[in-house]
Amino acid sequence: MSARTPAIMVQGTGSNVGKSLLVAGLCRLFARRGLRVRPFKPQNMSNNAAAVDGGEIGRAQALQARAAGVPATVHMNPVLLKPESDRRSQIIVQGKRYGRLEASAFRERGSLLPAVLSSFEHLSRDADLIIVEGAGSPAETNLRKGDIANMGFASAARVPVLLAGDIDRGGVIASLVGTHAVLSPDDQGLVRGFLINKFRGDVSLFEEGLATIATMTGWPTLGVVPWFKDAHMLPAEDALDLTSGTKTDATLKVAVPILPRIANFDDLDPLKLEPTVDLTMVPPGTPLPADADLIVIPGSKATMADLAFFRKQGWDIDLAAHLRHGGKVVGLCGGYQMLGRSISDPEGIEGEPSIVPGLGLLDVETILTTDKTVRPVQARHLPSGLDLSAYEIHLGRTSGADTVRAPFEVEGLPDGAVSPDGRVFGTYLHGLFATDAFRQAFLTSLHPEAATGSFYYEAEVERILDALADHLDHHLDTDQILRIARDGL
Structure with missing residues (x-):
C-alpha cells in the first residue's frame, strides 16, 4: 500500500461486537466530509454474500461500500469463506470460487495473504482513506500463525488498529485487558486506541472502567458508543443475528x-x-x-x-x-x-x-x-x-x-x-x-x-446509515481516529 493512503483497522475483542456497523458508520461519516473512502475486510466468513463486479463478497462489505457512496468491488473482501459444514468452507478469492478449506487446514490460509495485499493495494490507488474490518478476535492466539484477518494483516500492511469491546455482553474490561495480555508485544504496538460499543445507561458510571483499561493496556480511549437502536434494521452478516x-x-x-x-x-x-x-x-x-x-x-x-x-x-x-x-x-x-x-x-x-x-x-x-x-x-x-x-x-x-x-x-x-x-x-x-x-x-x-x-x-437504509454516522460522530473522537489513520505506524 502506498504510504500516502491513510488506513485504520477496526478489530474486536470477539465476534458480533459490532465491527461491521462501526465500519459502515465511519465510512458514511468520512465520506460526508468529502473523503474518498473504501471499506476493506481481508477475510470474511459468512454465507450472506453480495454479487458485485463479476464476483461475490460479504454482504457487510457491500453495505459499507454503499455507506461510502462507491460501487462495491471484489477487492473489498478478497477472501470470503462460506461454511458448508462445521468442518469445511468454500473459499472465494477476489470474487471467484477458489476451492475448499477444511478446518484442519485453517492455518494454511496464510498462503492467501498475497491476494489480500494485492486487493488492498488496488483499493489504495483511488482512496483518501481505507477503513478495514477485522474478523473474530485477535486474542485467538492459536490462529495467529497464518493469520490474514486481524493482526497478521495489520502487521503486513502496516495499518494501525482500533480495538472495539462490546459492553452489552458483559466483561468488557476483562475482554480488552485480556486481549492486551495475550497479544505479543509487536501486536500490542499495532493498537492505537480502544472504544466501548453498545453501552446502555449512564456513561459517567463507566469512567472508572475506562481508566482501568487505559492504565492496564496503555491504550487511550477513543469513546463510548451508546446502543444504536436501529442497528437491527440494517442487513445482518451473521445468522446468529436473525431475530x-x-x-x-x-x-x-x-x-x-x-x-x-x-x-x-x-x-x-x-x-x-x-x-x-x-x-x-x-x-x-x-x-x-x-x-x-x-x-x-x-x-x-x-x-x-x-x-x-x-x-x-x-x-x-x-x-x-x-x-x-x-x-x-x-x-x-x-x-x-x-x-x-x-x-x-x-x-x-x-x-x-x-x-x-x-x-x-x-x-x-x-x-x-x-x-x-x-x-x-x-x-x-x-x-x-x-x-x-x-x-x-x-x-x-x-x-x-x-x-x-x-x-x-x-x-x-x-x-x-x-x-x-x-x-x-x-x-x-x-x-x-x-x-x-x-x-x-x-x-x-x-x-x-x-x-x-x-x-x-432503500430510502430507510440511507436514513439509518446517516443516523449511524451522526451517532458515531457524536460519541467517538473521530478527528483523532482520522489522525491515527493518517499518521500510520
Whole structure:
C-alpha cells in the first residue's frame, strides 16, 4: 500500500461486537466530509454474500461500500469463506470460487495473504482513506500463525488498529485487558486506541472502567458508543443475528425456518421492516406456526443437507398442513430447489454423488453443477409487469413443467416456477423484496391491506446509515481516529 493512503483497522475483542456497523458508520461519516473512502475486510466468513463486479463478497462489505457512496468491488473482501459444514468452507478469492478449506487446514490460509495485499493495494490507488474490518478476535492466539484477518494483516500492511469491546455482553474490561495480555508485544504496538460499543445507561458510571483499561493496556480511549437502536434494521452478516418481529397489530404473518446453512438471509430484511408484516424466524425444534399467511424457505449453502434437516424437524409436515389451510409458500434459491421433485448431485458437489427427493410442491427437478452463477440482474415480474433489481448466486439448473409459469424474466429468459394453483413459487433471484413497487404488489396479492405504500426500503437504509454516522460522530473522537489513520505506524 502506498504510504500516502491513510488506513485504520477496526478489530474486536470477539465476534458480533459490532465491527461491521462501526465500519459502515465511519465510512458514511468520512465520506460526508468529502473523503474518498473504501471499506476493506481481508477475510470474511459468512454465507450472506453480495454479487458485485463479476464476483461475490460479504454482504457487510457491500453495505459499507454503499455507506461510502462507491460501487462495491471484489477487492473489498478478497477472501470470503462460506461454511458448508462445521468442518469445511468454500473459499472465494477476489470474487471467484477458489476451492475448499477444511478446518484442519485453517492455518494454511496464510498462503492467501498475497491476494489480500494485492486487493488492498488496488483499493489504495483511488482512496483518501481505507477503513478495514477485522474478523473474530485477535486474542485467538492459536490462529495467529497464518493469520490474514486481524493482526497478521495489520502487521503486513502496516495499518494501525482500533480495538472495539462490546459492553452489552458483559466483561468488557476483562475482554480488552485480556486481549492486551495475550497479544505479543509487536501486536500490542499495532493498537492505537480502544472504544466501548453498545453501552446502555449512564456513561459517567463507566469512567472508572475506562481508566482501568487505559492504565492496564496503555491504550487511550477513543469513546463510548451508546446502543444504536436501529442497528437491527440494517442487513445482518451473521445468522446468529436473525431475530423475529413482534408486531402484534400486523396484517400478515410470514414465517421463515432457520436452516443450519441459511444463506443470503438479507432477502428477508425488507419484509421484516414492513410495518404491516410480522416476520417470524423459526428456530430448530419449533414447528412452523399454523397461523402463518406465508412461509418463505430461504437460500442455503448446503441445499441437500438443509433439506434433510428440514425434514428432520418435521417442517415438511407443517408445510403440507399450511398449504391445506390455504397458505402460500415462496422458495428462494436453495429454497426453490428444495420445493421441487428431486435434487441431483452427480458430481458430488455437496458430498457423495447422490439424488434426493425434494418436497414435491413444484413440478421441477434440479441438477447441481460446478458452474456457479454470480451476477446482479435486472428482472421483470411477469404477472404485474413490474421491473426490479436483484442478483443471483447459485449452483445448479432447474427445469420442469411448472417453469412454464415462470414468475420472472431475466434478460429475456424465464426464471423460477409456479404451481398450477398459484400458491407456491420459487425463484433463483435474491434481493427481489428490496424493490418497493414489487414488494408492495406482492404483499397486496396476499392481503389487500398488507402494503401501506408508504414504506420505502432503500430510502430507510440511507436514513439509518446517516443516523449511524451522526451517532458515531457524536460519541467517538473521530478527528483523532482520522489522525491515527493518517499518521500510520
